[in-house]
Amino acid sequence: MAxxxxxLLQGTLDLLILKTLALGPLHGWGIAKRIQQLSNDVLHxxxxxxxxxxxxxxxxxxxxxxxxxxxxxRRAKFYTLTQAGREQLxxxxxxxxxxxxxxxxxxxAG
Amino acid sequence: xxxxxxxxxxxxxxxxxxxxxxxEMDEEMRFHLDMEAxxxxxxxxxPREARREARIRFGxxxxxxxxxxxxRGMRPIDDLLQDLRYGARRLARRPGLSLLAIFMLxxxxxxxxxxxxxAHQIIIEPLPYPDDDRLLRIYGRNEERGxxxxxxxxxxxxxxxxxxxxxxxxxxxxxxxxxxxxxxEPERLSAGRITPGLFPxxxxxxxxxxxxxxxxxxxxxxxxxxxxxxxxxxxxxxxxTRVTGTALTLNGEPFTVVGVxxxxxxxxxxxxxxxxxxxxxxxxxxxxxxxxxxxxxxDVSVELARAEMNALALRIFEQYPENNLMTGTTLRSYRSWxxxxxxxxxxxxxxxxxxxxxLVACANLANxxxxxxxxxxxxxAISAALGAGRGRMLRQxxxxxxxxxxxxxxxxxxxxxxxxxxxxxxxxxxxxxLAQVDVNGWVLLFAFxxxxxxxxxxxxxxxxxxxxxxxAETLKERGSAQAGGREQSRIRDSLVVVEMALSITLLIxxxxxxxxxxxxxxxxxxxxxxxxxxxDIELPRSAYGQRDALQGFFDPLLKRIEMLPPVxxxxxxxxxxMDPWNTNMPIVAEGQSVEEGQxxxxAEWRLAxxxxxxxxxxxxxxxxVWRDLSAEEYGAGVVISESLARQLWxxxxxxGRRVLLWASPDRTATVIGVVSDMxxxxxxxxxxxxxxxxxxxGLRHQPTFVVHTRGEPAAVxxxxxxxxxxxxxxxxxxxxxxLDEIVTGSMAGRRLLTFIFIxxxxxxxxxxxxxxxxxxxxxxxxxxxxxxxxxxxxxxxxDVVRLIVKQGMRLALLGAVIGILGxxxxxxxxxxxxxxxxxLDPLAWFAVTIVLVGTALLSCVVPALRASRLxxxxxxxxx
Numbered sequence: 002m003a004x005x006x007x008x009l010l011q012g013t014l015d016l017l018i019l020k021t022l023a024l025g026p027l028h029g030w031g032i033a034k035r036i037q038q039l040s041n042d043v044l045h046x047x048x049x050x051x052x053x054x055x056x057x058x059x060x061x062x063x064x065x066x067x068x069x070x071x072x073x074x075r076r077a078k079f080y081t082l083t084q085a086g087r088e089q090l091x092x093x094x095x096x097x098x099x100x101x102x103x104x105x106x107x108x109x110a111g
Numbered sequence: 112x113x114x115x116x117x118x119x120x121x122x123x124x125x126x127x128x129x130x131x132x133x134x135e136m137d138e139e140m141r142f143h144l145d146m147e148a149x150x151x152x153x154x155x156x157x158p159r160e161a162r163r164e165a166r167i168r169f170g171x172x173x174x175x176x177x178x179x180x181x182x183r184g185m186r187p188i189d190d191l192l193q194d195l196r197y198g199a200r201r202l203a204r205r206p207g208l209s210l211l212a213i214f215m216l217x218x219x220x221x222x223x224x225x226x227x228x229x230a231h232q233i234i235i236e237p238l239p240y241p242d243d244d245r246l247l248r249i250y251g252r253n254e255e256r257g258x259x260x261x262x263x264x265x266x267x268x269x270x271x272x273x274x275x276x277x278x279x280x281x282x283x284x285x286x287x288x289x290x291x292x293x294x295x296e297p298e299r300l301s302a303g304r305i306t307p308g309l310f311p312x313x314x315x316x317x318x319x320x321x322x323x324x325x326x327x328x329x330x331x332x333x334x335x336x337x338x339x340x341x342x343x344x345x346x347x348x349x350x351x352t353r354v355t356g357t358a359l360t361l362n363g364e365p366f367t368v369v370g371v372x373x374x375x376x377x378x379x380x381x382x383x384x385x386x387x388x389x390x391x392x393x394x395x396x397x398x399x400x401x402x403x404x405x406x407x408x409x410d411v412s413v414e415l416a417r418a419e420m421n422a423l424a425l426r427i428f429e430q431y432p433e434n435n436l437m438t439g440t441t442l443r444s445y446r447s448w449x450x451x452x453x454x455x456x457x458x459x460x461x462x463x464x465x466x467x468x469x470l471v472a473c474a475n476l477a478n479x480x481x482x483x484x485x486x487x488x489x490x491x492a493i494s495a496a497l498g499a500g501r502g503r504m505l506r507q508x509x510x511x512x513x514x515x516x517x518x519x520x521x522x523x524x525x526x527x528x529x530x531x532x533x534x535x536x537x538x539x540x541x542x543x544x545l546a547q548v549d550v551n552g553w554v555l556l557f558a559f560x561x562x563x564x565x566x567x568x569x570x571x572x573x574x575x576x577x578x579x580x581x582x583a584e585t586l587k588e589r590g591s592a593q594a595g596g597r598e599q600s601r602i603r604d605s606l607v608v609v610e611m612a613l614s615i616t617l618l619i620x621x622x623x624x625x626x627x628x629x630x631x632x633x634x635x636x637x638x639x640x641x642x643x644x645x646x647d648i649e650l651p652r653s654a655y656g657q658r659d660a661l662q663g664f665f666d667p668l669l670k671r672i673e674m675l676p677p678v679x680x681x682x683x684x685x686x687x688x689m690d691p692w693n694t695n696m697p698i699v700a701e702g703q704s705v706e707e708g709q710x711x712x713x714a715e716w717r718l719a720x721x722x723x724x725x726x727x728x729x730x731x732x733x734x735x736v737w738r739d740l741s742a743e744e745y746g747a748g749v750v751i752s753e754s755l756a757r758q759l760w761x762x763x764x765x766x767g768r769r770v771l772l773w774a775s776p777d778r779t780a781t782v783i784g785v786v787s788d789m790x791x792x793x794x795x796x797x798x799x800x801x802x803x804x805x806x807x808x809g810l811r812h813q814p815t816f817v818v819h820t821r822g823e824p825a826a827v828x829x830x831x832x833x834x835x836x837x838x839x840x841x842x843x844x845x846x847x848x849x850l851d852e853i854v855t856g857s858m859a860g861r862r863l864l865t866f867i868f869i870x871x872x873x874x875x876x877x878x879x880x881x882x883x884x885x886x887x888x889x890x891x892x893x894x895x896x897x898x899x900x901x902x903x904x905x906x907x908x909x910d911v912v913r914l915i916v917k918q919g920m921r922l923a924l925l926g927a928v929i930g931i932l933g934x935x936x937x938x939x940x941x942x943x944x945x946x947x948x949x950x951l952d953p954l955a956w957f958a959v960t961i962v963l964v965g966t967a968l969l970s971c972v973v974p975a976l977r978a979s980r981l982x983x984x985x986x987x988x989x990x
Contacts, residue, residue: 029140030143030147052179078142
């Protein structure tokens with residue numbers, strides 16, 4: 002498991018959180034699991050680092066957190082993507098694609 | 112925008128409700144760990160192992176919490192709150208020292224704020240008139256005779272007003288008085304006289320009724336109208352009553368109230384009532400009695416107006432040369448007229464002085480904090496070694512000193528309020544606009560900025576000191592033995608030197624003021640003040656307009672008063688001694704001509720009764736005085752003062768010679784007597800030339816009586832009232848005082864200023880001595896073991912005392928020398944405040960040095976004695 006752990010690039014985590022929440026509201030643990038699943042367990046983040054990122058995104062107004070009850074019947078904080086967050090996601094996605102293509106091009110050239 | 116607001120609202124909420132925010136964050140993370148552990152358990156992991164694994168996967172909980180807080184953008188506020196809490200705890204741990212610091216700061220900030228509130232009102236705050244910078248006081252001017260600021264005669268005023276093009280409007284004011292006889296007792300009122308245009312031009316609007324109408328200021332118009340001041344209104348009428356249309360009897364004539372003025376300063380406070388002044392073209396052009404005000408047109412500069420007015424005055428003079436003295440004009444800003452030319456200067460000097468006091472307090476605080484910082488350098492070094500940021504440590508210390516300053520500043524504002532009240536009760540009327548001074552928004556802003564500045568400055572020095580200290584060195588250094596490092600003690604020493612230098616500068620200022628005051632008391636007045644009662648009687652024109660009536664009043668009254676048992680002598684004069692009235696006139700001896708470009712001698716004129724000279728204690732040197740108030744005796748001539756006689760006829764007897772009063776050939780008079788000199792316009796102005804003219808002239812002029820009595824002067828007042836009532840029951844006696852009070856009163860302004868200087872100097876001296884004491888006590892406590900070793904090795908206690916005193920006195924003397932050198936220059940600024948003392952007065956400087964050295968010595972001896980009584984065994988064991 003440890004071998005597959007990849008440190009997330011700075012900023013990438015924000016993009017992943019936004020993408021995850023685009024599918025629907027989730028609590029912190031749920032976001033972590035979803036990222037893990039969607040990335041086929043490759044991205045196995047230092048789970049705690051999710052939280053500063055969540056607070057930062059909330060502070061910027063891209064996501065909003067609200068206390069609710071989890072399917073297990075426990076109190077949990079659920080995050081929803083805001084309209085501003087949706088716009089941000091589109092923008093970051095475009096930026097990421099551009100970046101990834103550029104890196105890919107360089108690697109191919111090698 | 113909305114987003115931005117929402118973000119800050121969230122931050123604010125998180126800040127205010129930190130507990131909830133933190134709890135929620137804890138809960139959220141705990142939920143995460145629980146879910147992760149449960150999932151692991153479901154995969155078959157042992158519960159305890161599952162919990163451990165979940166934690167590992169999560170990472171450092173505390174670290175993420177800290178990061179989360181930062182993500183919220185709350186770090187700066189968090190830090191500040193933490194610094195404040197920590198600082199407050201530290202300060203509370205040393206309540207004595209903290210209170211002392213707060214007290215010092217309150218003193219410094221309070222005094223500075225109080226003086227600033229004065230300066231703000233007097234120098235910065237606009238006058239209570241709209242567009243006050245367009246208002247000018249217009250004086251007459253006669254370059255040839257050296258009169259630069261004369262009042263203006265009525266015909267000249269009328270011509271200037273109608274012919275000029277520079278001013279929107281012009282108004283005139285003159286003093287006057289009236290007797291109100293509507294009450295049980297006749298009451299003397301000050302009744303200012305104004306042209307109808309004056310108040311509208313100043314923007315003064317009555318609360319009730321109206322200003323005077325233009326018609327009310329011309330001859331033949333309805334002139335018997337009166338505007339009453341607010342204080343007159345509140346004294347004589349029920350609040351809220353409408354009084355317009357009410358009849359008042361002034362000087363025996365019926366007047367109608369047309370308006371009630373608002374409360375306020377200057378014109379609104381100067382007089383009880385106002386009546387119209389009828390400015391006519393008839394009358395002498397030499398009777399200069401009007402205070403003229405003009406409002407400049409918007410597009411006219413002062414220079415332009417000055418040029419026009421000068422040309423105009425000259426034209427009028429050439430057209431009407433008879434008796435006319437006005438050959439030019441002087442225009443002066445209204446502010447400089449109302450506030451006085453000296454006042455801004457005095458205030459700047461006081462601001463400087465109080466600034467020095469504040470600097471001493473500041474240096475003292477820095478010194479105290481530095482001493483604390485020494486004890487703290489180890490703590491700081493440990494924190495630094497553990498990774499605390501230098502900036503954060505610096506900020507912590509500055510937060511602490513600012514905290515002290517803020518508490519001191521708040522107390523200081525209260526102190527300032529109290530000081531202003533105290534000043535208001537002490538001031539004898541020498542400070543303009545004082546009644547309007549208060550601690551307003553600007554003053555509070557000043558106090559706030561000052562407080563923050565003081566906190567920063569006082570904290571900066573020790574903070575830099577601590578944060579700069581090399582960590583390893585500090586940790587190795589044996590704190591107690593090395594007195595917190597050499598550099599640090601050098602800084603503390605220089606702070607003490609600075610304090611001493613500042614204090615001696617202030618002490619020299621105070622010393623010079625005291626010397627001036629002493630000099631003032633040595634002034635020979637020329638008259639005798641003891642046992643002299645002084646009072647005024649207002650003679651209404653209606654009853655006493657004629658010469659005979661006047662004589663019929665004076666003769667019996669003076670006789671009756673003279674016959675009262677305790678009375679030695681009595682006389683009347685047109686102006687009380689030391690009255691600051693300017694009544695000067697040019698005077699020339701007959702047969703002598705004033706050379707081109709030379710000025711004629713100037714003399715004050717006084718109307719007097721024959722008994723006046725004896726009553727005030729003047730000596731008749733040659734000739735005689737009038738025998739009575741008859742017309743023949745008046746015609747015999749005038750009595751002049753010794754200095755005038757000497758000036759006009761050096762080396763010759765003046766008696767029998769003739770003079771031209773007002774330098775006018777129409778007014779010649781023979782000198783019948785010469786009396787000794789006396790001061791007329793205050794102690795600081797020196798003896799004046801005086802020409803005494805007999806009241807028998809017939810000029811109705813409100814007389815002031817001087818009565819020389821045996822015993823308590825005030826005791827004779829009732830008998831005088833009774834004597835007056837027998838002659839005319841409708842005449843009031845007003846302004847009853849003693850000549851002693853007049854003399855003392857004339858020194859009141861200087862006394863107040865001297866008092867303020869002494870207080871400032873004393874505070875600075877006490878603070879500076881506390882500073883030197885602190886440094887010495889600290890140094891002694893740090894050198895206990897060294898002292899113990901010295902004593903053990905055979906040093907006498909006196910050696911120890913000498914060692915320490917020498918160390919302290921070196922600082923004090925160095926400070927004194929620096930301060931004295933600085934004062935050589937600074938004391939020149941005080942020149943205008945001094946009286947018969949040079950700024951370099953050796954006595955003041957010497958005395959001040961003794962005082963400083965003496966108190967400094969005392970502050971060193973106490974810690975030194977304590978060190979000498981040290982038990983070496985105990986001291987060494989402490990190590």
